[in-house]
Amino acid sequence: MNALALTDDIARHFGRARESYEQAARLQRLVAAKALSLLTPTAGLLLDLGSGPGWFHPKLKQHCSELIALDLSHDMLQKTRAAQQAVLVVQADAQSLPVASESIDKVFSSLMLQWCEQPGLVLQEINRVLKPSGSAVISTLLEGTLQEFKQAWSQVDQHQHINQFLPLGFYQQLERQYPHLGLQLQTETVQLEYQDVLALARELKDLGANTVTQGRNNALTGKQRWQKVQQAYPSRCIDGQISASYQVLYLTLTKQHSES
Numbered sequence: 001m002n003a004l005a006l007t008d009d010i011a012r013h014f015g016r017a018r019e020s021y022e023q024a025a026r027l028q029r030l031v032a033a034k035a036l037s038l039l040t041p042t043a044g045l046l047l048d049l050g051s052g053p054g055w056f057h058p059k060l061k062q063h064c065s066e067l068i069a070l071d072l073s074h075d076m077l078q079k080t081r082a083a084q085q086a087v088l089v090v091q092a093d094a095q096s097l098p099v100a101s102e103s104i105d106k107v108f109s110s111l112m113l114q115w116c117e118q119p120g121l122v123l124q125e126i127n128r129v130l131k132p133s134g135s136a137v138i139s140t141l142l143e144g145t146l147q148e149f150k151q152a153w154s155q156v157d158q159h160q161h162i163n164q165f166l167p168l169g170f171y172q173q174l175e176r177q178y179p180h181l182g183l184q185l186q187t188e189t190v191q192l193e194y195q196d197v198l199a200l201a202r203e204l205k206d207l208g209a210n211t212v213t214q215g216r217n218n219a220l221t222g223k224q225r226w227q228k229v230q231q232a233y234p235s236r237c238i239d240g241q242i243s244a245s246y247q248v249l250y251l252t253l254t255k256q257h258s259e260s
């Protein structure tokens with residue numbers, strides 16, 4: 001699938017999930033709260049990249065004087081508009097921001113970056129739009145996320161059912177390569193419990209996080225195959241539930257003053 005078709009697919013899946021998203025957003029709540037604690041509490045103009053339905057905007061509004069919401073998905077932005085927290089709601093790709101250079105005080109972006117083909121480009125774009133001394137907090141998912149689900153599927157077929165997430169080393173390399181971004185990295189492992197593998201798959205679908213970006217699988221997933229995945233799932237809790245791991249990266253970026 002080419003990059004444009006993939007972007008459309010991601011936007012469509014998230015758009016379909018606009019009504020179910022907030023209810024399913026367990027990981028998103030934990031991660032956004034932690035990311036917010038890393039955000040400098042000053043006034044100014046804040047840009048929320050990949051804002052989803054805007055459920056987090058009342059909290060973000062306490063950290064800025066004005067808020068701009070930006071997302072790929074038109075449908076998600078309809079929800080954001082209805083919440084009436086953002087002064088501006090923009091449908092765009094975070095890899096190419098339709099925003100003037102040095103016009104934004106702070107950028108917040110929770111769990112969007114892993115959907116972008118070129119995360120390095122997103123960080124460069126964030127740096128471009130920030131005013132000197134402006135800062136950004138970004139959370140994303142790393143390799144190792146949903147590894148139990150991936151392992152279980154690998155016992156059943158050779159298709160790709162779970163997205164590939166970048167390793168921490170990718171961001172450590174960016175930190176060295178672009179010292180002007182003033183990047184700082186923090187990692188956290190979050191474990192969530194599910195009744196069974198179907199409940200896990202349903203939650204991903206309700207979030208709209210069910211686009212497989214590489215080597216997508218068009219095979220049908222019938223009842224028997226799900227039973228096999230359930231049997232092969234490596235991590236069980238005492239109460240019979242399954243546990244899924246999410247490897248979360250929090251990035252902070254501080255725009256440096258230019259030399260001249």
Ligand SMILES: C[S@@+](CC[C@H](N)C(=O)[O-])C[C@H]1O[C@@H](n2cnc3c(N)ncnc32)[C@H](O)[C@@H]1O
Pocket residue numbers: 010011014015025028032049050051052053056070071072073076092093094095109110111112115116209
């Ligand atoms: C998992 S949701 C996170 C939403 C919200 N930030 C939260 O924490 O609940 C990811 C959002 O990023 C958006 N998104 C994905 N790729 C994007 C891109 N390249 N540019 C802008 N938004 C994007 C999706 O449409 C979706 O609304």
